[in-house]
Structures are given as structure tokens and as C-alpha cells.
Amino acid sequence: MGISMTTSQLLVYVAISSLCIFKVSAMDTFIAAVYEHAVILPNTTLKPVSSEEALALMNRNLDVLEGAVTSAAKQGAHIIVTPEDGIYGWGFTREAIYPYLEDIPDSQVNWIPCNDPSRFGHTPVQERLSCMAKNNSIYVVANIGDKKPCDTSDSQCPTDGRYQYNTNVVFDSEGKLVARYHKQNLFMGEDQFNSPKKPEIVTFNTTFGKFGIFTCFDILFEDPAVTLVKDFHVDTILFPTAWMNVLPHLSAVEFHSAWAVGMGVNFLAANLHHPFMHMTGSGIYAPDSPRGFHYDMKTEEGKLLLSQLDSHPYHSAVNWSSYASSIEANSMGNQGFKGTVFFDNFTFVELKGVIGNYTVCHRDLCCHLSYKMSEKRSDEVYALGAFDGIHTVEGTYYLQICTMLKCRTTALETCGDSVEAASTSFEMFSLSGTFGTQYVFPEVLLSDVQLAPGEFQVSSDGRLFSLKPTSGPVLTVTLFGRWYEKDRASDLRAQALVLITIAITTIEYLS
Template identity: 35%
Template sequence: MILPHFSVALFALSVLRVGALDTFISAVYEHAVILPNRTETAVSKGEALLLMNKNIDVLEKAIKLAARRGAQIIVTPEDGIYGWDFTRETIYPYLEDIPDPEVNWIPCRDPKRFGYNPVQERLSCLAKDNSIYVMANIGDKKSCNTSDPQCPPDGHYQYNTNVVFDSQGRLVARYHKICTLLKCQTTDPSTCGEPVGSAFTKFEEFSLSGTFGTSYVFPQIILSGSQLAPERHYEVLRDGRLKSRNGVPLPVLVMALYGRVFEKDPPRLGQGPWKLQ
């Protein structure tokens, strides 16, 4: 039995100016995720794939609509393919082995190259068939052994992972969320931990960090040197919160803009994601 999560579907298009392209249209989509039953034991791989395909069916309609309306990239929601509320054991059937994008892989054309990965194959085909970049959130698994002192007892790592497939269906980005609450503990950059993931694309540079409701500061804001709010109106506290100087809170829009460091061609001298660290 499948339990639906009732919420309002959201579909948005925006036109942004960038350097690599004069403009591009992006689509952001949210839907009522179809959730599995809560269980203390893992379901079969077949049952897990059935559930994920139901959600991808929903995403497919949005991807096709976005492409018809001229979007070059669509961002789908976190947990939008398999839901949430899992244990380490019950999430395992939903995971696939996601390779490093450097392997230059188009799952839609060569689905068996890295084993059985039907979700990556389908997302790749949706991107390729509709000539649109697709960003999705899925689960990755990586084997390890006793030579690794941090290897879990069950012999594998599990990652909440963002992936991006380009308009040819090629896997161009994979970001392991080291922690889904990855943030800077304070406004001191040394507390930011691992930098966010990023990808070389025909767009400028985009990051693949997650979002979460919190008062903590996201690392791409601190590390980019962005000003969180006008100093005459707000004080930035050490824990990242904004305190109004006059007692009247004003709306704040925070955006981190990165320079032209992202291209599909080999990076030129002085370019590359290391510049963002």
C-alpha cells in the first residue's frame, strides 16, 4: 500500500542572466510525494523501484512541461523520489551506486555500465529526451571494508545525494550531502566544514547544497563573502542570525553569486571549484 503525502504542487519558471549564456530559464518543482508505508524491515528492491517509479511518473510530467515552456534546467525536490522517514536499514533498497561524474556516463545509452541503476537510467533519459538539465535527489551507496576504520558494520556507506544530468543525459554532478544539516556553526568560515558540491555545465556555476529550516548559516553564503543584510538595518550575530537594529524586521533576500568559473570545456588557469573553497 502506498501512502500519499498531501501538499500543494509548486511549479515555477524564472529567467536569469548569466555570463556563459545571455539568459536561461530555470524551473523549480515541488509535488505531493508518494510515500511508502512505515516499516521496520526493508522492502524488496522491486517494491522500492515501484514506489520510486510512481514519483518519477509525476516528475516526468513536470519535466516535459518545463521543457515545452523553454526551461533549460529543472530542479526537483529533496526526497521527491522515495520520500523520507527511513532507518539505515529500510532505506537501503532505494539506493543505487552513483559513479563519479568524471567517468563520462550517459545512463540512458549505457545503462548497465555500472550495474543495475534503473533510477539513474530513467532520469538520464528524461533529461536526454527532453533536452533539459535535470537535478534530482536520490540515494547513493558505496562499499567499504575493514581496512577503513570508519566503515560501518554492514560494509557500505550511504549518502543522501544530489545528481544532475545534462541535456544529453550525461551525469555531470554528484554531491554527497556529508550531513543534511551541513552548515557553518558560526560566521567564522573555519566552522563551515566541507564545501558544497558543484558542477561544470554550460550555465555558469551552480552549487548542489541542500536546504533546511534553521537559524544556522549555509556555507556558500559565508564562503562567498556575501553580505547577509544591510548593516544599517541588521546586525549579523555569531550564530548566523540577523538581529534588527531598530526592532522592526525587514524582508531580506540572500543570494550568493559566483563568477565565471564553470564551463564544459577544460578549465583555464585560475578556474575551477577550488577557487570557491
């Protein structure tokens, strides 16, 4: 029997059909992959090598990365992240990096390098990355170098007539360039690159969520990292990094997993693998728990991780100061002592019993801890510490930190030193603080630099507490707070001091 439709019926049918197609194409979950790459480094030289030598070195690394991409795709991955500096390594001068750079266009140009490799000049690396993505039907995230010419009409143009950028690129499953991000916060010694004039906010949409991207040291600053989540509402962060681990609070797996929890996003972190430089630690992190992570200081091999994530993860709001502000701070009496954590001067109190309730304050931050150890060992000392102030070593940024940590030895002056092994497990812990910021990242790190998936939780009133006895001895339980507004205040104070110094010097000279 034939079927006839009125125009209105046809429109309704088309609308319903379109909705069904959209529902089928939009995915609730996806498979993510990250690859920790043991990068093949160039020979150390201050002079630039030829472009042929540079490409040969990059192709050796791309051979390895292509193997990881192919393997991830065969296992069903929809996207793979590879590390910062993963194609050519590090240790370059501004001149020495130049042969490794390509002109990377804005992603709005609608370009598939695999199909049209010469459209923007000589771009063999972009062509190869594009073909990896296209041939394996997978999104590929990589870190390469971009070059952009400039001239004297630009007052900020470098003397060599070009900008050079540490750059992330994303190619979709058809090989199309869909994102280009220039790193904003360059790490100390990264003099071969320029920062863009203003932070770039780079996002792109897929059938499995909205993605944002930034690089390594960017994670410690508000722009673009926090802005991507707070103002642009991304679901997942892509994070190529060349991260050197710094214990007790800035080991890669520890801090990156904590950032995912604190910001309420998926976080795909791909680190380099170079144990001699303390580079290891990659992971696939969800807001509720790590889904997969890798930390290996013993071997020289790379590592591919895959895990399933929710395309639109759920995140509940936390008032980080609510619980702690309701507790009356107990006086420490003479129990408090000073200690140094990554050059910051903390106030500590020793945990003396197998069970205890302690408070320690530094400036406006008071930290509260309740705990029960499995046993109180005579050969290990733990302390509760607080820090509220500006950090000024490898960057300038304001911290508020509450931390319970194992001291390196039984001598109190070693509290805050780097330590990787412990023997004391905890039956329970609950840590909170009177934070002035709502950007707090909860860390739980076990002995041998291992995470504790599913063993702790954060309450809406700001407590970081255990759900069960820890599965291993504890290195640290920490609430790592960043107070971004005070970064600017500190910068202004520093600028004011410089101006005052100049004024005083000028007056003394004139007089």
C-alpha cells in the first residue's frame, strides 16, 4: 500500500529523523589514548643543522609515534595525545630550533595536509601527522614548532624577523587541521620560543564532547587553562607535556589527576619518557578518578595508555573553605616548626600519635587534619603543613597549600624534602583548609609515586577524605590551592617596587 504525506507531516518526519541521526552520532562515551614517548634526541649543537638533517630526526620520532597511533586506533581509540617536544626533543637555542619549524596555518583554513601538502609551503611533518589521523580514522594531537615572519611595522618583532612558537596541533579523523595552539606560559630556559601577545583560547567540538588544549607549564596559570573550563565549558583537556617531576606536590600523575578533579573535566596528559631528567608520568584522568596512569623510572620504553571516558563528565560544586571555616583553630603552642617545600617556607606540626586531630596555620590559611594510621612507626615521621604566599622559583604564582606528608627522615628539618617511598598506611584521613580561593586541587599520592583511584573523595564543604584504608603507604595527602587574582596583585607590587627603585635612583643621581 502506498503512503502519502502532507507537507506538514513530511516536515515533522524529517525533523524526527534528523533528531534520531543526531542522537546516534553524538556519543556518550569515547576511548581516549595517550602515549608516553621516549623521544629520540638530536645531537647537541649550537649551530643549526640542515633542514634535511632536522627532518630525518623528526621522521625517526614520527615512526615511533605512528606505531602508537596505529595501535591505539586498532584498539578503538577515538583520539590520541602525544607529548610536548615529542618530535624533536629539547635543548635548542633560538637559531638551532629553526630548521625544525614549519609554518602552521590557523585551523580556520579548512586544510587536510595529507591531501594537499604544499598549500602552505614545505610542511612534511604536518602532512605526516594528517595522514596518520586520516589513515587510522583517529584524532591525533601533537606538539611541533611554528614560525611566523614579522617586520619593523610590528614593534615586538624579534630581531631575527620571525616569531617562533611552541605549538600544539590537532588533526581530526579525516586528517583535517582542527586546532592550533601557541603555548602561552613558557618554562624557564625555553628561550627558543616566543609567547603569543595574548593567551589563545583554543577549543573544538566533536561527536564525543568539547575539547580544549594547552601545554605543560600553562597548567599552573589561569590563562588559558582555567578560562577554557570556567568560561568556555570544555569537557576534556588535551595536554602535551614535557614534565619534570618535583615531589612532594608536583609529580606529573599527582598534579594532573588533581587538576582534573578540581576543575571537573577529563584530562589527557601525555608526558615524555626520560627518567634521567625525571620525566615520566602520563594519564587519562576523569573528574571522579584516574582511569589509567603510568609512572616508570626504571625502563627506557614508551607506553601507550587507553581508557574509556564520559563525553560530558559530571562535576559537583565544592565550597573549599566551608567546613574548615566552621572549626575553631586550636593553638599549636610550641609544637609548630618551619620547613621548606620546593623553596616555599611552610609552617608544620608533627603528627605524634597513631590517631590525631591537628591544626596548623600560615597567614590566613588554617589547615585541619583528622587521621588514623595503621601503625605509628618509630622510623617514619609525618607532618601537617600550611603555606599561604607567593611562589617565585620557576615562575611567580600565589599558592595556598594544606598538606600531610612523610618527612624524608625522622629529623624534622627534612619535612618537605623530596621522598618517593614510605611504609605507613592510613586507616582514614580528612583534610580541609580555610582557602581564599575556589581553585583547589586534591592530591593523594602513595609510596613509589602511585595514585589511589577510588580511595578518596571530596565533599561539597571542602573536605578531602578517605573512603577506605589506603591500599599502600602514603607519601602525601594535599589540597593544592591556586589564588590567581593574587598573581596579578603580586606582579603589580613587583612593578611598583621597580618604579620606586628607579625613582629613588633618579632622584639620587639628580641631587
